[in-house]
Amino acid sequence: MPGICGFFLRGDAPPGRAADQTVKMGAPLKERHTGRVTTFSDSRFAVRNFRFQDRFREENQEKRVFLDGYLLNRGKLLEILDAEGEEADRDWDDEILAGKLYELTNGKIAECLMGSFNLCAYDAGNSQIELINCRHGARHLYYMLTPEFFAFSSEMKSLLELDGVGRKVDRLAIQDMFNFGYISGTRTFFEDIHLLEPGTILTVRSGSVDQRKYWDYSFANTEVRPPFDDMVEEGGRLIGQAVDRHLDHFGRVGVPLSGGLDSRTILSFASQKQKPIEVFHCAWYAGEERIARELCRLNGGNWHRFDPLQFDIGEVTREGMEISDGNIHCHQFWFLPVVREICNQNLVDVLLDGYLMDVFFGDTFLVLPKKKLYTDEEKWKIINSIWRRGRPIFVEKAFLPEFYREYEEANRATIEAGMARIDEPHLSNFIHRYSFANRSNRYSVALPNVQRQYVEYGYPGLDYELTDFFLRIPPAFKKGARFYRSILVRCFPELAQVPWIKTGRPLDRDKTRIDRLLDGRLPVRQIGTAALLRLSLGRLDWSHRADLNRHFRRDSGFRSFFMEILKDPRTHSRGIIDRRGAQRLADFVDRGWPVFTFIQSLVTVELWFRKFIDD
Numbered sequence: 274m275p276g277i278c279g280f281f282l283r284g285d286a287p288p289g290r291a292a293d294q295t296v297k298m299g300a301p302l303k304e305r306h307t308g309r310v311t312t313f314s315d316s317r318f319a320v321r322n323f324r325f326q327d328r329f330r331e332e333n334q335e336k337r338v339f340l341d342g343y344l345l346n347r348g349k350l351l352e353i354l355d356a357e358g359e360e361a362d363r364d365w366d367d368e369i370l371a372g373k374l375y376e377l378t379n380g381k382i383a384e385c386l387m388g389s390f391n392l393c394a395y396d397a398g399n400s401q402i403e404l405i406n407c408r409h410g411a412r413h414l415y416y417m418l419t420p421e422f423f424a425f426s427s428e429m430k431s432l433l434e435l436d437g438v439g440r441k442v443d444r445l446a447i448q449d450m451f452n453f454g455y456i457s458g459t460r461t462f463f464e465d466i467h468l469l470e471p472g473t474i475l476t477v478r479s480g481s482v483d484q485r486k487y488w489d490y491s492f493a494n495t496e497v498r499p500p501f502d503d504m505v506e507e508g509g510r511l512i513g514q515a516v517d518r519h520l521d522h523f524g525r526v527g528v529p530l531s532g533g534l535d536s537r538t539i540l541s542f543a544s545q546k547q548k549p550i551e552v553f554h555c556a557w558y559a560g561e562e563r564i565a566r567e568l569c570r571l572n573g574g575n576w577h578r579f580d581p582l583q584f585d586i587g588e589v590t591r592e593g594m595e596i597s598d599g600n601i602h603c604h605q606f607w608f609l610p611v612v613r614e615i616c617n618q619n620l621v622d623v624l625l626d627g628y629l630m631d632v633f634f635g636d637t638f639l640v641l642p643k644k645k646l647y648t649d650e651e652k653w654k655i656i657n658s659i660w661r662r663g664r665p666i667f668v669e670k671a672f673l674p675e676f677y678r679e680y681e682e683a684n685r686a687t688i689e690a691g692m693a694r695i696d697e698p699h700l701s702n703f704i705h706r707y708s709f710a711n712r713s714n715r716y717s718v719a720l721p722n723v724q725r726q727y728v729e730y731g732y733p734g735l736d737y738e739l740t741d742f743f744l745r746i747p748p749a750f751k752k753g754a755r756f757y758r759s760i761l762v763r764c765f766p767e768l769a770q771v772p773w774i775k776t777g778r779p780l781d782r783d784k785t786r787i788d789r790l791l792d793g794r795l796p797v798r799q800i801g802t803a804a805l806l807r808l809s810l811g812r813l814d815w816s817h818r819a820d821l822n823r824h825f826r827r828d829s830g831f832r833s834f835f836m837e838i839l840k841d842p843r844t845h846s847r848g849i850i851d852r853r854g855a856q857r858l859a860d861f862v863d864r865g866w867p868v869f870t871f872i873q874s875l876v877t878v879e880l881w882f883r884k885f886i887d888d
Contacts, residue, residue: 275308275725276427277341277414279320279393280435281402283479284421288316295319298424298431303595305726306616313337318395318402324368325729335397336380338372341427342390342412343729345518345736350374350385383474383487387737389721389730391427391469403476408488409735410471410712411628411721413600417466423477425469427722429598432466433885440885441465447849448683451874454602454662455718457687457711462599462881471709490709492702494747501750501759508634508742508756509764515736516542519625523731527551527621529608530569532561532774534635534757535627537568539733541765543625544572551621553611555581557819561774568771577620582824584610587834590876596723599881604821604873605719609727616727623729628717630734633743635754638708642700649692652700656688656707667868671858672850687711701748753783806865822862822869835859835872843887844879 278298280291292314299310299321311322322339344350344367351370354361357377361370367388374382375394383405386392391414394403404425406414416425417432426432433440441464446456459468469475472488516539520526528540530552543550552574554565562578569576584607593606615621631637640655647655661684669677691711697703712718720730733739750756758780762769769780776784806816816823824831838844839855850858858875861868 275323275325277322278426278431281318281423291319294435295321297434301430336376337395338375339393340368340371340390343367344386344388345522346387401478405474406469408472413722414469415466445683447878448680449687450878451680452684453660490706492744494745495699498747505759505763509760511739511742513542515733515739519731519733520546523623525621527624529553530565532564535630539625539627540572541768548573550574553577555579564772564774571768579611581607586831593723594880596726601719603877612724612727623731625731626720628732628734633734634757636751639751640701640704641748647700653688662870663868671854676849822867825862825869838876838879
């Protein structure tokens with residue numbers, strides 16, 4: 274925990290049924306962090322809310338609000354209440370504050386709130402329940418709707434505890450996991466369980482259901498090109514403000530630090546206001562570790578180092594799967610042992626992470642248009658080149674023929690369905706909107722949905738004012754992360770001299786032509802390493818220690834966990850792969866082909882089958 278689950282009866286039922294069902298829903302949720310459970314029930318609705326906060330005040334009223342998460346604009350909300358003559362207590366818990374605002378505005382509060390949250394609002398008088406999530410929907414909230422009831426939970430396993438619930442598998446979602454490493458849109462592995470769309474209000478009554486988006490990405494970055502330096506100055510101010518909002522809300526702060534731009538940005542701004550900041554580094558690369566150490570020293574942080582290749586992969590994967598219920602690709606769980614240790618030692622109250630900042634301000638997923646109009650086929654190819662996780666030839670050679678046919682059909686069906694929902698003429702904006710709408714930012718969803726079971730997470734990059742600013746940045750400004758780097762050079766000139774791991778150069782220096790040639794068109798080291806591996810049939814391995822394909826080849830404990838699943842007859846019974854195909858997949862990795870991602874997808878799906886279908 275934390276998390277939330279609730280059950281709403283849409284028709285008549287025996288007294289106590291809602292409360293009984295909610296108790297069942299809460300049973301499989303495990304406590305991993307000290308918190309508080311708040312409960313409520315009446316004849317129609319019951320809810321259980323598991324929270325980090327330790328303040329709660331019982332309210333007797335027809336309109337009740339339950340909050341999973343936190344609010345970052347408390348000052349503004351208190352001003353609204355004061356202006357309406359409501360005597361607001363500055364010490365109110367976020368949940369109480371949201372409840373008072375909900376009552377005062379007659380339920381129209383979605384546009385008022387800023388933070389990271391899922392909110393459940395119950396109106397007993399009108400027999401109505403509303404679910405509201407924050408703009409970006411980073412915290413998953415699953416729901417099931419039938420003529421008889423409506424149920425929701427932050428963990429999918431809760432919904433499967435309900436009486437009479439079926440477990441029909443969504444094959445397209447399974448194919449998504451192999452194609453992209455995430456499940457697109459609002460689907461889950463179950464056909465009858467859905468994910469609440471970001472920035473959404475879902476209203477359920479006895480005889481009706483209404484769903485509307487109260488916010489969506491609306492770009493304003495192609496008509497007018499403002500002065501570059503003016504935007505850089507504004508961006509620095511807004512990032513500092515976003516970090517300050519988190520520092521004001523939480524106490525002790527930690528930052529997971531790499532050699533990239535996002536984490537150094539947060540650490541640098543946070544260190545201006547609070548010292549020391551606890552710094553946590555996973556040492557994948559020696560060069561990156563040197564950069565991170567220097568950034569930590571210059572910012573006066575407390576250094577904590579971890580080696581992720583020493584973690585027990587079996588323990589990490591099983592724990593991550595147990596929390597996420599298979600809805601997150603197993604490669605994302607590598608940071609779990611770190612947050613568990615942070616929790617055990619009670620080191621911080623919140624970890625500030627650069628979630629999506631590389632997309633908003635850097636050049637991640639940036640595709641600058643070379644012409645004015647692109648066909649749907651051209652857009653499909655671009656999206657596929659960004660998000661498809663591996664070359665399909667290996668799926669064709671290792672997996673069952675029928676599964677491969679499904680896999681190819683699902684690839685096109687998923688992308689075309691996502692494209693059909695987007696009306697955006699500019700290519701760069703179209704690609705970004707596709708990514709957000711289809712939750713293609715799943716590369717980091719383990720943070721708000723798995724790791725927060727041990728420690729709360731904050732995302733300064735998702736600050737609402739900062740997001741609105743991102744929507745105004747001309748795409749051309751972000752080429753080579755020039756805009757992002759310029760903010761850091763302006764705000765922290767000394768720190769900007771510490772190299773960026775991506776280029777090996779200070780932030781005020783671009784790549785040279787030779788750098789771009791070697792990185793883009795002629796990656797000498799990668800080509801040479803791969804060629805040597807394949808020519809030697811895997812015997813000569815010069816690949817980097819952080820390459821998990823290499824780790825699979827060389828670490829017996831790591832390898833045995835995955836091979837045990839690949840060889841298990843249960844794995845061969847799903848219509849996905851047979852014994853020979855599973856061995857062929859492992860052989861590909863041993864001979865130097867980078868297809869370990871398919872093994873991880875197979876393990877993700879297989880462990881989900883064992884947890885929810887076999888039992």
